[in-house]
Amino acid sequence: xxxxxxxxxxxxxxxxxxxxxxxxxxxxxxxxxxxxxxxxxxxxxxxxxxxxxxxxxxxxxxxxxxxxxxxxxxxxxxxxxxxxxxxxxxxxxxxxxxxxxxxxxxxxxxxxxxxxxxxxxxxxxxxxxxxxxxxxxxxxxxxxxxxxxxxxxxxxxxxxxxxxxxxxxxxxxxxxxxxxxxxxxxxxxxxxxxxxxxxxxxxxxxxxxxxxxxxxxxxxxxxxxxxxxxxxxxxxxxxxxxxxxxxxxxxxxxxxxxxxxxxxxxxxxxxxxxxxxxxxxxxxxxxxxxxxxxxxxxxxxxxxxxxxxxxxxxxxxxxxxxxx
Amino acid sequence: xxxxxxxxxxxxxxxxxxxxxxxxxxxxxxxxxxxxxxxxxxxxxxxxxxxxxxxxxxxxxxxxxxxxxxxxxxxxxxxxxxxxxxxxxxxxxxxxxxxxxxxxxxxxxxxxxxxxxxxxxxxxxxxxxxxxxxxxxxxxxxxxxxxxxxxxxxxxxxxxxxxxxxxxxxxxxxxxxxxxxxxxxxxxxxxxxxxxxxxxxxxxxxxxxxxxxxxxxxxxxxxxxxxxxxxxxxxxxxxxxxxxxxxxxxxxxxxxxxxxxxxxxxxxxxxxxxxxxxxxxxxxxxxxxxxxxxxxxxxxxxxxxxxxxxxxxxxxxxxxxxxxxx
Numbered sequence: 001x002x003x004x005x006x007x008x009x010x011x012x013x014x015x016x017x018x019x020x021x022x023x024x025x026x027x028x029x030x031x032x033x034x035x036x037x038x039x040x041x042x043x044x045x046x047x048x049x050x051x052x053x054x055x056x057x058x059x060x061x062x063x064x065x066x067x068x069x070x071x072x073x074x075x076x077x078x079x080x081x082x083x084x085x086x087x088x089x090x091x092x093x094x095x096x097x098x099x100x101x102x103x104x105x106x107x108x109x110x111x112x113x114x115x116x117x118x119x120x121x122x123x124x125x126x127x128x129x130x131x132x133x134x135x136x137x138x139x140x141x142x143x144x145x146x147x148x149x150x151x152x153x154x155x156x157x158x159x160x161x162x163x164x165x166x167x168x169x170x171x172x173x174x175x176x177x178x179x180x181x182x183x184x185x186x187x188x189x190x191x192x193x194x195x196x197x198x199x200x201x202x203x204x205x206x207x208x209x210x211x212x213x214x215x216x217x218x219x220x221x222x223x224x225x226x227x228x229x230x231x232x233x234x235x236x237x238x239x240x241x242x243x244x245x246x247x248x249x250x251x252x253x254x255x256x257x258x259x260x261x262x263x264x265x266x267x268x269x270x271x272x273x274x275x276x277x278x279x280x281x282x283x284x285x286x287x288x289x290x291x292x293x294x295x296x297x298x299x300x301x302x303x304x305x306x307x308x309x310x311x312x313x314x315x316x317x318x319x320x321x322x323x324x
Numbered sequence: 325x326x327x328x329x330x331x332x333x334x335x336x337x338x339x340x341x342x343x344x345x346x347x348x349x350x351x352x353x354x355x356x357x358x359x360x361x362x363x364x365x366x367x368x369x370x371x372x373x374x375x376x377x378x379x380x381x382x383x384x385x386x387x388x389x390x391x392x393x394x395x396x397x398x399x400x401x402x403x404x405x406x407x408x409x410x411x412x413x414x415x416x417x418x419x420x421x422x423x424x425x426x427x428x429x430x431x432x433x434x435x436x437x438x439x440x441x442x443x444x445x446x447x448x449x450x451x452x453x454x455x456x457x458x459x460x461x462x463x464x465x466x467x468x469x470x471x472x473x474x475x476x477x478x479x480x481x482x483x484x485x486x487x488x489x490x491x492x493x494x495x496x497x498x499x500x501x502x503x504x505x506x507x508x509x510x511x512x513x514x515x516x517x518x519x520x521x522x523x524x525x526x527x528x529x530x531x532x533x534x535x536x537x538x539x540x541x542x543x544x545x546x547x548x549x550x551x552x553x554x555x556x557x558x559x560x561x562x563x564x565x566x567x568x569x570x571x572x573x574x575x576x577x578x579x580x581x582x583x584x585x586x587x588x589x590x591x592x593x594x595x596x597x598x599x600x601x602x603x604x605x606x607x608x609x610x611x612x613x614x615x616x617x618x619x620x621x622x623x624x625x626x627x628x629x630x631x632x633x634x635x636x637x638x639x640x641x642x643x644x645x646x647x648x649x650x
Binding site for chain 2 (some may be wrong): 010023025051052056057059061062063064065066067068069070071072073074075092093096097100101102103104107108109110111112141142144153161162164165166
């Protein structure tokens with residue numbers, strides 16, 4: 001049994017992947033000597049040297065563009081974009097280049113590339129350091145989007161992302177880095193596209209991912225007091241997402257709530273709700289309810305941000321709506 | 325006597341000349357096919373700029389890598405891409421280089437180090453820098469080259485890429501094909517600096533050549549590529565050239581007047597032909613070279629017309645690469 005935090009779990013994944021395959025390089029701003037703004041790459045420079053742990057200038061577009069060119073030429077780059085908000089600067093490389101290269105060149109070669117980036121609020125970091133933009137990337141054919149919810153799946157999902165022959169947007173949550181988990185085996189691998197059951201229950205299904213899985217667990221505990229047992233599906237991967245796992249759970253509970261920290265409008269929840277309304281309609285006894293952030297930029301002041309982010313109470317209300 | 329490819333001097337120039345003729349005739353044929361409606365989409369021709377592609381690629385090894393741009397046919401053919409597969413792609417056929425999914429703006433053959441034409445101005449800059457990063461990391465002795473136009477000088481990515489290459493000491497040659505035009509506008513009205521001062525500002529060595537003289541381009545590129553290979557330091561080569569056609573085929577070019585005498589003076593094929601004649605190559609030899617290339621192209625186009633429509637099911641599968649062994 002090992003107690004390990006989310007950041008260390010990611011660090012182990014990077015370190016083990018680099019030890020296993022010399023083509024794996026990490027690159028980004030302040031990831032080498034400084035160890036990464038959130039410490040995820042700490043120690044890698046000493047272990048693997050400056051040729052494989054590459055400190056770059058503050059040039060998001062060129063970093064991801066170069067990682068794409070490097071992936072086309074034999075490396076397996078893992079890029080860090082310091083805040084997900086900064087991925088806007090690298091959108092051409094991600095969307096027009098990396099995502100399309102395999103398809104657009106007729107399947108000549110894979111483009112194995114991981115873009116690690118933290119999303120999410122809770123740190124009062126304001127409108128440009130807090131956004132959850134994963135739905136943008138999930139909308140782009142050719143990209144995979146992965147979002148671990150804890151130290152328990154962070155390692156295995158990152159190893160899977162690095163092993164994947166496609167560009168993977170690997171979304172971490174800033175609020176999780178220091179969060180610890182007790183694990184039997186902290187280094188087991190995962191499969192991209194498979195969800196996990198974070199909690200079993202029979203009254204309603206909450207589908208979530210990332211840090212919001214913890215919020216859903218909090219909500220589940222509040223609901224127990226009212227005699228309601230919810231099931232929680234942790235997607236782990238957003239693109240592709242595990243339809244079978246969601247449908248299986250809805251077959252059992254006949255009610256579906258999708259909860260995430262990203263704004264509700266046009267989000268991951270909308271995609272899941274629309275799909276289940278289509279392929280799972282016969283199993284539903286109530287309308288599907290989405291829980292997401294208000295349609296506003298992430299505000300700075302603590303009181304505003306609290307109002308912005310979905311909390312356990314919001315999820316409890318949503319569950320109760322499906323049971324009315 | 326037709327000079328041989330292996331000899332130096334006029335023999336080498338003759339081979340360069342033939343490669344330029346191949347690009348010219350291939351694009352002229354393409355223009356005709358486009359006018360007939362046989363080529364879907366947009367095409368951007370490099371007629372008048374062949375010496376840059378041929379001269380620079382002549383300085384490379386087959387495994388060196390090239391990132392190109394929307395005007396990329398010349399780079400692709402100079403890099404040795406199969407002519408039939410090239411036409412098959414531009415006609416949107418399953419047997420095309422990219423199985424009909426990319427077209428003119430995305431011709432690529434990674435097995436030949438051609439990392440793709442590119443529909444986004446300036447995007448090849450960072451792809452070449454990344455390719456050079458891989459070359460350095462894998463210590464394979466290879467060099468990466470990017471061809472970009474003067475229109476790309478306004479793209480932020482160009483600046484980021486040059487800085488990144490310098491800071492990381494990467495083996496990459498930045499080749500500017502300066503034809504004076506940024507799509508439909510004069511570059512002089514859009515860009516406040518010149519490339520020489522930009523290169524100096526970033527600490528890169530720089531040279532400038534008459535880009536329509538293939539021998540000059542080949543010599544300059546040869547020197548720079550040797551330096552890059554030896555010292556893993558990026559450099560800039562500016563080639564002054566002439567875009568004879570519009571930004572794209574069908575562009576009426578109402579924004580510009582063209583001087584026919586100037587075009588002839590600077591036509592890279594005529595420049596090379598004059599030099600070859602001065603070295604004793606006969607008009608018959610030049611005509612024979614052209615005739616043979618024309619036959620090759622005619623055959624490639626006929627092959628391409630017989631291509632099959634691309635498979636939608638296969639295209640859908642290839643949105644993602646499959647895990648090896650999966």
